[in-house]
Amino acid sequence: MREHAYPRLGETVWEETLPNGLAIRVVSKPHYAKACAFFVTRYGGMDLRFQRGGRWLDTPAGIAHYLEHKMFDTKDGNALQELAKNGAEPNAFTSNAITAYYFYSTEHFYDNLKILLQFVSIPYFTRESVEKEQGIIGQEIRMVEDTPDWQVYQQLMECLYEKSPARVSVAGTVESIRAITAETLYDCHNAFYTPSNMVLVVVGAVDPAQVSAIARSVLPESGGPEIPRDYGEEESPAPAKGEAVQEMEVAMPQFLAGYKCPTPPEGAEQLRLAMLGDMACDILFGDSSPLYRRLYEEGLINGSFGGNFDILPGAAYLYVGGDANDPHAVHRAITAEAQRLGREGIDETFYQQIRRAAYGQMIRSLNSFENIAIAQAEGVFHHYDYYAFPEVFASITKGDIEAFLRENITEARTALSLILPKA
Amino acid sequence: MTKNRIQLLDNVFLTYVPAVKFKTDFLSAQFITPLRRETAGRNALLSAVLERGCVRYPDMQQLSAALDLLYGASVEHTVRKRGENQLWGFVATCVDDAYLPDGGAVLEPLGDILGELICHPVLEEGLLKGDYVSSERTNLLDAIRSVVNDKRALASRRLLEEMCRGEAYGLSHIGEEGDVAAITPEQLTEHYRSAIASARLELCYCGRAELERVVGVCRRIIRDLPRAGGEPLAMPSPHPGRQEPHVVRDQMDVTQGKLGVGFSVDTDDRDAAFVMNTMFGGTSNSKLFLNVRERLSLCYYASSAYHRSKNLITVSSGIEFENYQKALDEILAQLEAMRRGDWEAWELEGARSCIVNGHQSLADSASRMEDFYMGQVATGRDDTPEGLMEAALAVTPERIMAAARATSLDTIYFLTGKEGRQDA
Numbered sequence: 072m073r074e075h076a077y078p079r080l081g082e083t084v085w086e087e088t089l090p091n092g093l094a095i096r097v098v099s100k101p102h103y104a105k106a107c108a109f110f111v112t113r114y115g116g117m118d119l120r121f122q123r124g125g126r127w128l129d130t131p132a133g134i135a136h137y138l139e140h141k142m143f144d145t146k147d148g149n150a151l152q153e154l155a156k157n158g159a160e161p162n163a164f165t166s167n168a169i170t171a172y173y174f175y176s177t178e179h180f181y182d183n184l185k186i187l188l189q190f191v192s193i194p195y196f197t198r199e200s201v202e203k204e205q206g207i208i209g210q211e212i213r214m215v216e217d218t219p220d221w222q223v224y225q226q227l228m229e230c231l232y233e234k235s236p237a238r239v240s241v242a243g244t245v246e247s248i249r250a251i252t253a254e255t256l257y258d259c260h261n262a263f264y265t266p267s268n269m270v271l272v273v274v275g276a277v278d279p280a281q282v283s284a285i286a287r288s289v290l291p292e293s294g295g296p297e298i299p300r301d302y303g304e305e306e307s308p309a310p311a312k313g314e315a316v317q318e319m320e321v322a323m324p325q326f327l328a329g330y331k332c333p334t335p336p337e338g339a340e341q342l343r344l345a346m347l348g349d350m351a352c353d354i355l356f357g358d359s360s361p362l363y364r365r366l367y368e369e370g371l372i373n374g375s376f377g378g379n380f381d382i383l384p385g386a387a388y389l390y391v392g393g394d395a396n397d398p399h400a401v402h403r404a405i406t407a408e409a410q411r412l413g414r415e416g417i418d419e420t421f422y423q424q425i426r427r428a429a430y431g432q433m434i435r436s437l438n439s440f441e442n443i444a445i446a447q448a449e450g451v452f453h454h455y456d457y458y459a460f461p462e463v464f465a466s467i468t469k470g471d472i473e474a475f476l477r478e479n480i481t482e483a484r485t486a487l488s489l490i491l492p493k494a
Numbered sequence: 495m496t497k498n499r500i501q502l503l504d505n506v507f508l509t510y511v512p513a514v515k516f517k518t519d520f521l522s523a524q525f526i527t528p529l530r531r532e533t534a535g536r537n538a539l540l541s542a543v544l545e546r547g548c549v550r551y552p553d554m555q556q557l558s559a560a561l562d563l564l565y566g567a568s569v570e571h572t573v574r575k576r577g578e579n580q581l582w583g584f585v586a587t588c589v590d591d592a593y594l595p596d597g598g599a600v601l602e603p604l605g606d607i608l609g610e611l612i613c614h615p616v617l618e619e620g621l622l623k624g625d626y627v628s629s630e631r632t633n634l635l636d637a638i639r640s641v642v643n644d645k646r647a648l649a650s651r652r653l654l655e656e657m658c659r660g661e662a663y664g665l666s667h668i669g670e671e672g673d674v675a676a677i678t679p680e681q682l683t684e685h686y687r688s689a690i691a692s693a694r695l696e697l698c699y700c701g702r703a704e705l706e707r708v709v710g711v712c713r714r715i716i717r718d719l720p721r722a723g724g725e726p727l728a729m730p731s732p733h734p735g736r737q738e739p740h741v742v743r744d745q746m747d748v749t750q751g752k753l754g755v756g757f758s759v760d761t762d763d764r765d766a767a768f769v770m771n772t773m774f775g776g777t778s779n780s781k782l783f784l785n786v787r788e789r790l791s792l793c794y795y796a797s798s799a800y801h802r803s804k805n806l807i808t809v810s811s812g813i814e815f816e817n818y819q820k821a822l823d824e825i826l827a828q829l830e831a832m833r834r835g836d837w838e839a840w841e842l843e844g845a846r847s848c849i850v851n852g853h854q855s856l857a858d859s860a861s862r863m864e865d866f867y868m869g870q871v872a873t874g875r876d877d878t879p880e881g882l883m884e885a886a887l888a889v890t891p892e893r894i895m896a897a898a899r900a901t902s903l904d905t906i907y908f909l910t911g912k913e914g915r916q917d918a
Contacts, residue, residue, distance in 0.1 A: 081517070081593060102515035105855040149788070155779030156840050158847025177854040178847065206791030213750040214794055214812050219643050320747050322639035359558030367554065368625075373633045394636060424562040431566030431589045437517050438860075461595075493747060 072097065072279045077458045080437065084447070084458060085279035092267025092294030094451045095286060097279040098443055106275020107175045108184050108282075109444035110191050113270075113452045114263035115168040116241030117384050120301040123262055127301065130259060131250040133208075133243015136165040138256050140204050141196045142172065150190035159183045165241055167383045169448065175440070180277055181285060188271070188289040194260045201253045209245050219319050219490045223327045226315045227390065230486035231329045233311035234303035237386045265295025270451045272444040302385035306331070310486035318493045325490040327392030328402045332380075332479045335387045339455045343463050346429070348380025348389060350467065351475045353425050354417055355409055356391055361421075362408045371401050389479065392488075402487050406480060413477025422469045433460055497867065497878075498705060505692065505724035508712050509867045511700040513860065519590050519601050519701035520860035522572075523608055523715060524583040526694040526872055528728035529575055529662045535634070535669020536685045537582040539677055541571035542630040543622055544686075545584070548610035560607060564600040565589045569607060574865075575667035577730040577803040577873035583695075584608055585864070590702050601703055605711035612690065613718040622686060627679045638671050645752055646795075649909045650810055653754030656742045657905040658733060663804050691722040696871055700860035729874045732805040733758050733904075740905040747912050753821055754907040755809040757829070761900035764802055765885040766893035770901070771800035771807050772845040773894070774832050779844045781828040781837075786811060792821050803873040807901060815910050822906065832898035835891055842894075846887055853883035 072085040072095070085097040100106070116136060120129050142163070143150045154161040159176035172191050176183050215221040225240055232238040242248075273282050308331055332348070335341050356362050356378060366372040378391025395401050436442045450457035498510040527537060551557040561567045567588035574581040586608055588600045616623045641648050651666070658664030697715065699708045735758030759767045775782035775798025786796035796811040813821045831837065856862050856879045870877060 079593075079595070100515070102513075103858050105851075105858050152779050152784070152844070155777055155848060156844040158844070158849075158851040160848070160851065161778070175851070175855065177851045203791055207787060207794055210750065210792075210812060210814070211794040213814075214646075217645050217748050217750055321643050323636055359555060359562050361555065364553065364555040368629070370629055370632065373636055394640070421559075424559055428562035428566035430595065431564075434517050434589045434593045435566070435587070 072283055079461055080434070080458060082437065082458060087283055089266065089287060089290075091290060091292055092265070093286060093290060094270045095283055096270070096272045096447045096451070097277065097282050098272065098274040098447065100275050100440070103275055104177045105175050105440070106180050106273065106277050107173055107440045107444065108187055109171050109173040109272045109448065110187055111169050111171040111270045111272065111448040112263050113168065113268050114170055114259070115166050115384075116239065117167045117236040117302060118263070118300055119236050119239065121262065122299040123258065128258070130255055131243060132239045132247040133241070134251055134255065134259055135170055136242045137204065137208060137248055137251050138259055139163050139165045139170050139172075140208060141201060141256060142191055142194065144196050144200055145190050145193070146195050150186055153186050154183055157183050167237065167241060169452070171445065171448070173444070180275070181281055184273070184282065184285050185289060188286060192264060192290055194257060196253055196256060198253050201251065201256060205248065208242065208248055212242050212245050215242065219321050219325050222317060222319060223325050223392065223488050223490045226317060227327045227329045227486060227488035230312045230315050230488055231310045231331050231388055232306060232386065235306055235386050236302060237383050262298050266290050267294030268298070270448040272447045274440040274443050300384070306386070308484050310484070312486060314487045314489070316489045316491060318491050321490055321492050323394050323396060323492065324398055325392065325394055326398035326402065327390055327488045328405060329486050329488070330389045330480050331484045332387040332389060334385055335382045337453055339459070339463055341382065341453050342450070342455045342457065342460065343467065344387070345380065345382055346460065346464055347467050347471055347475055348387070350425060350429050351472050352378055352380055352389065352391070353429060354422070354472060355412065355476060355480065356405060357425070359424070359428070362404065366401060366404060371395060371397060371404070398487065398489055402485070406482055406485060409476040409480030413473050416473055417469055419469070430461075430464060433464070500709065502697070502712060503716055503719065504721045506695045506716055506719070506721070507697065508709065509696065509698040510705050510708055511698070511863050511867070512702070512705070513700055513857070514702050515858070516701060516860055517590060517593055518587045518860070519703060520585070520587050520699065520864060521601070521605065521608065521711070522583065522585045522698045522864050522868070523612060524572075524581045524696045524698070524868055525689055526579050526581050526696055526727055526868075527689070527725060529578050529580040529665055529667065531665055531670065531673065533685070534580060534665055534667060535674035536677060536682060537580055537689070538573045538668040539627070539630055539634050539674060540682060540686055540689065541573055541582045541584070542634060543626045543682065544611050544615050545569065545571040546623070546626040546630065547616045549614040549616065550610050551607070552616050557607070564604055565594060567600055567604045569611065573667055576869045578662035578728040579872040580667055581868055581872060584611065585861070592702065601707070601711055605715050609715035609717065612715070615686070621679045621683045624679050627677070627682055631674060631677060634668065634674050635671060638666070638668055638674065642746070645746075645748055645750070645909060646810065646812065649752035649754045649907060650808065652742070652744060652909070653756055653808055653810075653905060653907040656740060656907055657756040657806070658804070661733065662728060663730065663733070691720050692725045694725065694727060695719070696868060698864045698867060700863055727872065727874065730803040735760055735902055736904050739903045742905070743908045743910060745910055745912050748909065749911070750812045751815045751818065751911065752909040753811045753813055753818065755822065755825055755903070756905035756907070757807040757809075757901045758904045759805045759807060759897065759901050761897055763893055763897055764805065766889045766897040767805065767901070768800050768802065769845060769849070769886050769889045770832055770894045770897040771798055772849060773837060773841055774798055774828060774898070775809055776800070777845065777848045779841070779848070781831060781841075782809065782825065785828055786821060786824050790820070790824060792817050792824070796825075806904070818908055818910070826903065829898060829901060833895060835895045842891065849883060849886045853879045
């Protein structure tokens with residue numbers, strides 16, 4: 072493995088790509104009792120249509136997440152229990168773009184790593200076990216359906232996107248998952264759980280050579296073909312629908328406004344765009360922005376107000392929301408402020424202040440093993456070195472952010488999702 | 495991990511936890527006062543009002559500008575319940591000097607901001623600023639009402655409220671709607687003056703800085719604190735069990751039912767009760783997870799928590815409405831299995847490993863350590879994570895069975911749908 076030190080960050084990363092295509096990153100964390108391993112595949116809720124053996128396959132919404140649940144089944148029982156017996160805290164999640172399996176432990180790290188790599192690379196399920204999972208996932212879907220935060224987000228994505236699978240919920244629906252069979256799950260595993268489509272990130276005080284040796288001994292020797300994926304036709308800048316409303320058992324109205332941004336680039340440009348988008352959020356509506364203060368003092372927003380910039384496969388958008396009694400007024404104020412900043416420019420002193428805060432924020436995120444692991448994996452999938460962020464960050468200018476706001480935070484690109492209390 | 499505890503003033507203490515592994519310094523200032531219905535809302539409101547500004551940075555924008563310039567340092571007000579006390583105040587963090595691009599020190603200025611917020615709030619004619627009080631009162635009322643948004647948290651809260659009616663532990667840590675709505679700037683100012691004079695103040699630091707430097711920072715935080723007398727903390731008394739289970743049902747327009755089950759634990763062997771609960775429902779390897787979720791597919795989550803200071807256990811699960819009896823029966827059957835000692839060797843081994851992992855990794859998070867040590871203070875204990883871990887590992891199967899036999903059904907709470915609603 073190759074050692075790469077980042078003295079400004081006080082971090083060291085060991086890197087290697089195995090002959091089968093698996094990228095390994097070991098982020099050294101001396102003094103910590105816990106260590107974690109994240110085994111991540113570039114396969115998420117949006118990967119519904121892809122090519123296998125020259126044919127396009129359409130799969131049911133929620134299948135990547137369903138597969139995540141079923142991967143824990145092993146020939147001898149259940150990997151969750153195997154890991155928990157060793158005191159590990161195992162878990163997994165499926166996002167739009169990736170599925171990650173991971174554990175944290177303070178003891179038996181290498182045994183746990185072996186179990187992790189085994190159960191994720193060797194599928195074992197039957198018709199009966201797949202059917203049984205309908206009940207558990209069905210309850211998980213029901214649980215999120217009762218969550219206003221989820222509903223307001225889901226509704227926004229359906230407003231913003233017309234064709235992109237970004238509009239489809241990662242977990243699917245109780246109806247869509249009924250079409251999932253053991254056979255389709257095996258197909259998807261064969262396609263996406265190949266070493267060349269995956270990354271192993273380990274964070275902690277562990278021996279990189281031993282991590283590499285375990286990965287070599289457990290995983291198959293060959294990678295797998297590149298899988299062409301279809302994320303829908305090019306979207307127009309305009310949202311599919313300007314507004315959607317739903318009533319739920321909530322105390323006060325909740326809103327989420329979205330602004331559709333252009334298709335994101337790959338490589339270091341993607342990392343730059345991600346940081347630029349985050350800074351644009353801080354400047355436009357962050358806690359220290361003039362807009363935040365004005366809206367807070369007028370009682371239009373409360374502490375729940377906030378948002379972010381998000382990059383998905385083939386799509387990017389900025390969202391902002393919270394609880395508000397007059398969401399339309401807040402929405403109008405956000406768009407107007409972005410346009411004003413784009414037109415009149417961002418105050419130089421304020422810009423420097425936000426720059427400092429944004430840098431501190433990135434350093435802070437290095438306390439979180441999960442943030443580190445996911446950022447490293449994303450870097451491999453999108454071809455950039457995440458820990459080069461201080462240099463990439465330095466290249467962002469005030470003019471870049473003004474242009475970002477002017478071009479993207481416009482009336483033509485926005486949609487509003489509302490959850491109102493039941494009458 | 496070597497922790498130091500130092501008394502700085504009358505009823506003011508510092509807990510110092512050195513750690514070189516973090517990128518940030520963690521500094522908290524918590525008032526600890528007995529949880530009472532009359533004051534819970536006032537303390538919650540006061541923390542929020544103090545965070546709005548101080549004489550030096552009189553509004554949010556100036557305050558956050560000052561924090562931004564300290565490389566995105568943060569100060570947040572927090573309100574917690576630990577045992578039967580309420581912890582309220584601020585938690586502050588900043589990037590450690592070692593990682594600042596241009597050198598310099600941010601811990602001292604951050605400490606000064608904390609001190610300003612606590613000792614020099616914005617006053618108008620001697621009262622806490624009316625605008626801040628009224629807008630934070632509205633926010634707090636929204637937060638109190640918003641507990642209905644998260645049905646899982648709502649069900650946990652309702653269960654404790656019903657189970658511990660008449661005990662401080664059953665109270666909300668952020669107060670009740672009616673009480674908060676009635677708070678005036680006059681009352682809140684009077685409350686503020688009495689709190690800074692006599693409430694217990696606990697400072698807690700975790701990070702790379704030397705003890706001497708941290709003591710210096712803390713002395714500046716409290717230099718203008720007017721101390722007069724000291725209010726004692728509330729020591730929690732164990733929850734008295736019920737003869738007949740108390741059964742409560744709420745109806746709302748929801749698609750998933752939430753089942754909460756409360757048990758009282760009638761034993762002084764709390765280490766055994768802790769291990770018993772870990773096996774019963776404390777992990778993804780527990781009896782509840784393996785049976786209610788995995789074997790019967792009744793739910794997505796089924797877990798239990800042991801509330802050590804009150805000696806009670808709460809179980810929570812999300813299920814289809816019609817599975818109420820089935821899920822409840824299974825939960826009770828699994829407790830019965832614990833009483834009989836009906837488990838395999840790996841279940842106890844797994845629970846022990848999870849306990850080791852949980853206690854060892856505590857030191858890997860500054861906020862968890864702060865929460866642990868402040869929890870110790872608030873419950874009148876002086877345990878260490880290592881000590882609790884050792885005590886738990888020494889628990890025998892006999893003691894686990896005895897703890898399970900001492901555990902009895904107390905309260906059942908069910909959040910169910912509105913009648914007439916049909917679910918697919």
